Amino acid sequence: MTDSKYFTTTKKGEIFELKAELNSDKKEKKKEAVKKVIASMTVGKDVSALFPDVVNCMQTDNLELKKLVYLYLMNYAKSQPDMAIMAVNTFVKDCEDPNPLIRALAVRTMGCIRVDKITEYLCEPLRKCLKDEDPYVRKTAAVCVAKLHDINAQLVEDQGFLDTLKDLISDSNPMVVANAVAALSEIAESHPSSNLLDLNPQSINKLLTALNECTEWGQIFILDCLANYTPKDDREAQSICERVTPRLSHANSAVVLSAVKVLMKFMEMLSKDLDYYGTLLKKLAPPLVTLLSAEPELQYVALRNINLIVQKRPEILKHEMKVFFVKYNDPIYVKLEKLDIMIRLASQANIAQVLAELKEYATEVDVDFVRKAVRAIGRCAIKVEQSAERCVSTLLDLIQTKVNYVVQEAIVVIKDIFRKYPNKYESVIATLCENLDSLDEPEARAAMIWIVGEYAERIDNADELLESFLEGFHDESTQVQLQLLTAIVKLFLKKPTETQELVQQVLSLATQDSDNPDLRDRGYIYWRLLSTDPVAAKEVVLAEKPLISEETDLIEPTLLDELICYIGTLASVYHKPPSAFVEGGRGVVHKSLPPRTASSESTESPETAPAGAPPGEQPDVIPAQGDLLGDLLNLDLGPPVSGPPLATTSVQMGAVDLLGGGLDSLVCPGPLWIGGPNFVAPPAAAVPASLGAPIGSGLSDLFDLTSGVGTLSGSYVAPKAVWLPAMKAKGLEISGTFTRQVGSISMDLQLTNKALQVMTDFAIQFNRNSFGLAPAAPLQVHAPLSPNQTVEISLPLNTVGSVMKMEPLNNLQVAVKNNIDVFYFSTLYPLHILFVEDGKMDRQMFLATWKDIPNENEAQFQIRDCPLNAEAVSSKLQSSNIFTIAKRNVEGQDMLYQSLKLTNGIWVLAELRIQPGNPSFTVRLSLKCRAPEVSQHVYQAYETILKN
């Protein structure tokens, strides 16, 4: 009985001993030995050397021994593919065994042995097992098809297993149906275009019947599959909903959540006037609340989902505030999520209770939780106007506790309250100023400085306060510096006589002594404004700020709709679409809610709209800065993927930022310094139009620098962007871009040595990537790079390197070595460097190909603000190897038909629709390609080329 003894053998020569035991004649001894082998395998020892000996034990009547040997095989077959063939015979024989348990075991295990050679032998037994008389064997074989598809998709198609699998959906046994659905759903995910599942009212009916009879897990498979179906009208949607609602009473939370997903999705199609719609809303609330009495891990999953549901349909849970009150012993992750939902549900009706709770939470132990609770009080003030006064006094009470982080958090939220209700609560400023010294976090300091600047005329010693911050200007973080600069300029505009010296000082600190371009640019803009036109300066700097929205932190509506389709899954836990964390093509198909049927749209009346947030007016959501960053950086916590997307976006934004972003922050101190979640960036349109000109000319010297770079002939070349900042690479700064000229691709690099020592021995290497990009020659840096020196190198590239699909497709991971260390960065290359010169397709060929590519592969895009006519577009694209094959004029629109070819031979066909009179200069682009995943990137290339 005590198998634990197998874990303790650590002697030397153990392998030899095991070998002897495995070859023993005695059955018991053999079994003992295999157990020891498995135990070693579990703790991570390499016992692959025993492969032949273990496989020899396979021919046995003892089922327990057989299972152990199989377990070993599954682990090591891949490392010894030739030896694994030895096992095939036994498998094939076992698939014919009279005992169904053995037949199933054999087919199950064979599927797990991921050796290509074995798959050929697997086909016949699998075919038999799919039609086995015993349901247990059939349900195992159904999953095996998915396994085989994962190893060799082509083989599965060729052998017709997909059809057999489809037949199993009509099987008499519910578990066989469930497993077949699961297998088909998985296979369908990797073939988004194929109509594998072929859901129609008949097959849906079969699934709904099986739903009542299969295991809890099978119900989940079926419900998840149902959620992908789009009913043809509201009547069908209702009848499916009626048959799914009983699942809401299932003990298994996953069944409940998957049922909720189906209902949430199909509800979109139901008219709000229907009695049934109201009934359904009422039925959804209790099971969601019940999920909160599950184990804490499930509570967490449920809460993350409820967070989505509350945003989509606030009416469902609006009366259930109390159940989200935090319990003292809840794990921290549950507490934080509950708090989030409490704020979302806060309304005038329950605000008193909510505030009392929040105040209680602000005295707890966990720092993160306390901060969030304080922040929540501020958000209540912004959301429910009647409660603002009470919230402010609660916050003041909390400031009196003098607990450092509570004070800082309170100041940050009070700043938001000031923005929402200007000139109402200034009486508290004095109290805030008392705590100036204790503020050590940038966000709190920046908030305090903003308050001082904004109300400078009412604070007698505003100049002294700001001056005190100025002393350590260079040690402050950027957001504080920017804020201080703006605040002092505001102060100067309000009290010009006393503060001239101060403003001079801050402007020179910002422009002369700082290396931060944002700070410098903002400094220069202020300087020029103040010196050329103080009246305009006043209009810009002291402009009235747009109101901040009540609902903050909302998920952007299209993402929310997508996430609703993923209720219960990881995507709903992360609040990210699957493409953000799933590698490769799997599960990256975008899902969207079904459109509401036309009839219901017209009958919608204001009375039926719920009080909370009428669905007609989706709140304008601008994601908080933190969210944007989160998306760019992806979910990944692993270090290597941290930088890449940022590097390229800075290229696109760099130029715009000076005028757009920079000015925004002048008009109203917005996105540059507020990192907090409850701030909504003001629209850029607030800039008075007349101001554009002088600033533009004043800054032209700055722009001249960038516009002169690059662009000789050939494809469009983006300006160089910093790929590897010096901070991350011990002083080596690398910036670069990609070019394509007459058929050759190169990577233009600029290496700058910002360290104090000489750098030598440079080398470069790329990781495998989607198009096999690789350096065609070694990195040649002829002389050692001395400090402060910069060299420009053009590194020729070819596309014959090894290929691995990357996410995103055009991601390139690069390693650069020098005498100091090895550094890694990744960057995104524009796809047009891969457009080859002979990418012009024959007209006939084009027509045939266009028809041949299935419509699912067509992707539609819009390019806005492109004021070019058809000729200009065509010639511009031609220089980047996008060839116009035909041109037509249809109903006043110019249609261009174009083709291009990628280095790996993929053809992309395009239809470009240009409407000359269109005021927004929108160009519509349809792309067709056999590899639809490149479309997005081709579109980006189009946009880049056309806009530059």
Place this chain on the structure above:
Amino acid sequence: MIGGLFIYNHKGEVLISRVYRDDIGSQIADSALFSSSSLRHSPVDAFRVNVIHARQQVRSPVTNIARTSFFHVKRSNIWLAAVTKQNVNAAMVFEFLYKMCDVMAAYFGKISEENIKNNFVLIYELLDEILDFGYPQNSETGALKTFITQQGIKSQTKEEQSQITSQVTGQIGWRREGIKYRRNELFLDVLESVNLLMSPQGQVLSAHVSGRVVMKSYLSGMPECKFGMNDKIVIEKQGKGTADETSKSGKQSIAIDDCTFHQCVRLSKFDSERSISFIPPDGEFELMRYRTTKDIILPFRVIPLVREVGRTKLEVKVVIKSNFKPSLLAQKIEVRIPTPLNTSGVQVICMKGKAKYKASENAIVWKIKRMAGMKESQISAEIELLPTNDKKKWARPPISMNFEVPFAPSGLKVRYLKVFEPKLNYSDHDVIKWVRYIGRSGIYETRC
């Protein structure tokens, strides 16, 4: 779907590792230049380094490390982790992990390092059966025990084999045919946990009962059961004919906010007729869970009084009142009064039971063995504090209470449980039935 499953001990050593899919094991970077530290780890190591050995308290049961998602649950010192690279159904993964714990517990008792090591072959066998390519399969212990045993495989006859397979895959996967008892007997336990959060002024902030009906059935054949309770909706529906009865029984009926059922219950029937009918598994199982929030009987009321006397002394007085029929007895009563971290000494006086200051738990624990209904008792304590210059005030955690009472605080009553087995010759009257009500404290807190 689930890509792999690992079990670790508290040190982070792997006890069980079962990989279902290759994607989780693949290394991201293979050239020597790219081998940065966190990616060289296999997923098994990544979880150990980033979660088990993490310095911080666990901030989420789902962790994403290098594009791989880890779901974990902990049972005493043992960590169970499911790993995936795909967008799996997260709720299902956790349900599966719990289920796996249940299955293991049903086979070898407590989930401990020793038990896992002792049964590792069995665990692998179970994992092979209940998770295929990451898809959960039938995991009902009743069915599993028919063909996976700790004593090795018994040789089965052909009929037995097909009986096993049809049970595992069948509509009634939780019960096998041909069960026979000399005495047909069933036990119903209504187990409730009553949760309360009360303000210091005695205002109920939130209160709810979460209840379970646990059934132990020792019945022959394939009995068809029907369970009835004093559910308001049912009673009102039935009472429609005779207005008299409505008023009479209406008083005792309760409003159930929501309920969930074991998979043996026919949900569509409950949805349409609100009747609870099922063929039970053999032995013990949880028939249903329910939740109520209206008209809850709160068995105890706690009245706290905390007074700060200067900077170094606290006076605490707590009164508890029992609020149920005097003929009933509450048991295992425990009141936990938190004390500040800088407590140096405590003097307690209580009228009933025993009270002790437990420095390690920062609390005064007051225990009373038994207490009848409609009584009250009191404790007073003087807490000496060490002077500190800590600016932060003491958070005053709530006073919590534990107890057990012999009734259902929600007011739920079992009206009937009828058994029909047409094929065998025993009737509903021959079945011996036992019903028991136990109310326990869930999170029963009063802020002070």
